[in-house]
Structures are given as structure tokens and as C-alpha cells.
Amino acid sequence: MFTGLVQAVGRLQRCPQGVRVSWLMQAGAPLGSVALGDSIAVDGVCLTAAELFADGFRADVSAETLARTGLAAKADQQAHVNLEPALRLADRLGGHLVSGHVDGGGRVRGISREPASWRLELAWDDPAYGRYICEKASVAVDGISLTVAGCDPGGDRFWIAVIPHTWASTTLAERRLGDRVNLEADLLAKYTERLLLEGGRPAAAAPAQDLSDSWLAEHGWG
Incomplete structure (x- = not known):
């Protein structure tokens, strides 16, 4: 899951095994410590870091993802993309819950x-x-x-x-x-x-429940 709060911008390009993302900031990874297998939103698409480099990472991309998103065209253009690491349970939810599964x-x-x-x-x-x-x-x-x-x-x-x-x-x-x-x-x-x-x-509506004194007492509100 993600929040939709972009933390860095990278450059996308094709590679034989999928796509490669290079950081635009060369002084260390702008997303912090990216580990193998981490989920990273690339222009809103949840991808998995399958290989790490000093200046970025590689991710495999399925045919479904290529068909549903604009990643293929952006990779061909070596375009800039928005990057966000996966949400941690302790993080602030400053945006809204984003799955990384583009509609x-x-x-x-x-x-x-x-x-x-x-x-x-x-x-x-x-x-x-x-x-x-x-x-x-x-x-x-x-x-x-x-x-x-x-x-x-x-x-x-x-x-x-x-x-x-x-x-x-x-x-x-x-x-x-x-x-x-x-x-x-x-x-x-x-x-x-x-x-x-x-x-x-x-869906069938739930049966209506009258809020009577007896119902409230039965459920601990009396």
C-alpha cells in the first residue's frame, strides 16, 4: 500500500528483463534503503525491486501491467516518473490509501x-x-x-x-x-x-432494527 505522496523522481527505461529506474539524485538513493523485493510505486504502478544498482533498481513488468498503464511508452521515451516506497504501519497517512493497481x-x-x-x-x-x-x-x-x-x-x-x-x-x-x-x-x-x-x-438490505428501550438495555446501554 502507498499514500500517494511522491518522495522522489526517477528516469524509466526498458531493459531485457523489464524496466529500469534510475534516481535523478545521484548522491545516494533518494528513497532511503531500498532492499531487494521491496515494493515501489512507479508513476502509481506497484513494482517489485528485482535487482539493485548504485543508481536505481530493475523491476519485472507483466503484460497486464504494460497494457493497463503508460509504463511502456514512458520507458521507450526514458521519461521521468514519480516514485514512492511502500507504506509502513508507523508512517503518517498524509494522502489516501493507494494500492498501486492502476484502474x-x-x-x-x-x-x-x-x-x-x-x-x-x-x-x-x-x-x-x-x-x-x-x-x-x-x-x-x-x-x-x-x-x-x-x-x-x-x-x-x-x-x-x-x-x-x-x-x-x-x-x-x-x-x-x-x-x-x-x-x-x-x-x-x-x-x-x-x-x-x-x-x-x-445486496439485500439488513432488516431494520428499532432502537427501543428494551433493545438498548439488552445491549448494555440501559
């Missing part, structure tokens, strides 16, 4: 400068995922935990107010109109939907 892609539909932020407009490639988007909900964009400032009725197109610190310390400043981004909807929205649906039908 699908999206496109940048608008970028504009505002007095105290940047307005970033995005649209899902698959509009069906719009049902997980609502105002003030959380969404991970290339692994960055962001808050939805507003959205179209279907949620397939939405916009975000990005503060200057996030804009400058991640790859967002490099985004251009039409660029592809990895999107992961809030886990809470997906689990809630799954619990409410059984085979496409609403």
Missing part, C-alpha cells in the same frame, strides 16, 4: 495557471470509471494523491487544483495537453460498490 488511463484535457494553484483537467479513457469520481474525492494521478475539485455529472471528466509544491516536486509540471496519465480511483469507492452489488443486483 486505467486518462488524458490531460486542460492545464491553466490560477493565482495560488494549477488547474489540471483530466478525462478517463474508459468513461465507465467516472462513477468512482465525485467532488472532494481522492484520486491517484501517476501515483500522486490528489483531491477532485469538480467533475462532470458522469465523473468521466474532472479537474484538480494542484498546489505549487506538488506541481514542482512531481512530474506534473512536465505534462502537456493530450498526455496519458495512470489513474487509480479511491479504494473506498470500489469496495463500497462491490459490497452493495451481488451479481449486478443490489
Whole structure:
């Protein structure tokens, strides 16, 4: 699990066994002590460090991951990527719970400068995922935990107010109109939907329980 708070930026490139991430900071690993087998979010994609180098690590990438994310194109371009190590139980949860399992892609539909932020407009490639988007909900964009400032009725197109610190310390400043981004909807929205649906039908509602004096006394509230 991750928080969506990017801790470093690296460079992605292809290698025979998958992809290789190189730190942009050469004075030691910017993520601290990365060990073999550690999970690291690379542009919001959970990858496992399969081989370590002085300046980065290598990770294996499945066909499913390549098809669902934009890693292949970024590796071919040797593009910059956002990096975050896995969450530890003692860490602060400053963003929101991010699984690193990207739901699908999206496109940048608008970028504009505002007095105290940047307005970033995005649209899902698959509009069906719009049902997980609502105002003030959380969404991970290339692994960055962001808050939805507003959205179209279907949620397939939405916009975000990005503060200057996030804009400058991640790859967002490099985004251009039409660029592809990895999107992961809030886990809470997906689990809630799954619990409410059984085979496409609403789950049976629990029987109503009257809060009578006798019920409260029976359950220790009397």
C-alpha cells in the first residue's frame, strides 16, 4: 500500500528483463534503503525491486501491467516518473490509501495557471470509471494523491487544483495537453460498490432494527 505522496523522481527505461529506474539524485538513493523485493510505486504502478544498482533498481513488468498503464511508452521515451516506497504501519497517512493497481488511463484535457494553484483537467479513457469520481474525492494521478475539485455529472471528466509544491516536486509540471496519465480511483469507492452489488443486483438490505428501550438495555446501554 502507498499514500500517494511522491518522495522522489526517477528516469524509466526498458531493459531485457523489464524496466529500469534510475534516481535523478545521484548522491545516494533518494528513497532511503531500498532492499531487494521491496515494493515501489512507479508513476502509481506497484513494482517489485528485482535487482539493485548504485543508481536505481530493475523491476519485472507483466503484460497486464504494460497494457493497463503508460509504463511502456514512458520507458521507450526514458521519461521521468514519480516514485514512492511502500507504506509502513508507523508512517503518517498524509494522502489516501493507494494500492498501486492502476484502474486505467486518462488524458490531460486542460492545464491553466490560477493565482495560488494549477488547474489540471483530466478525462478517463474508459468513461465507465467516472462513477468512482465525485467532488472532494481522492484520486491517484501517476501515483500522486490528489483531491477532485469538480467533475462532470458522469465523473468521466474532472479537474484538480494542484498546489505549487506538488506541481514542482512531481512530474506534473512536465505534462502537456493530450498526455496519458495512470489513474487509480479511491479504494473506498470500489469496495463500497462491490459490497452493495451481488451479481449486478443490489445486496439485500439488513432488516431494520428499532432502537427501543428494551433493545438498548439488552445491549448494555440501559
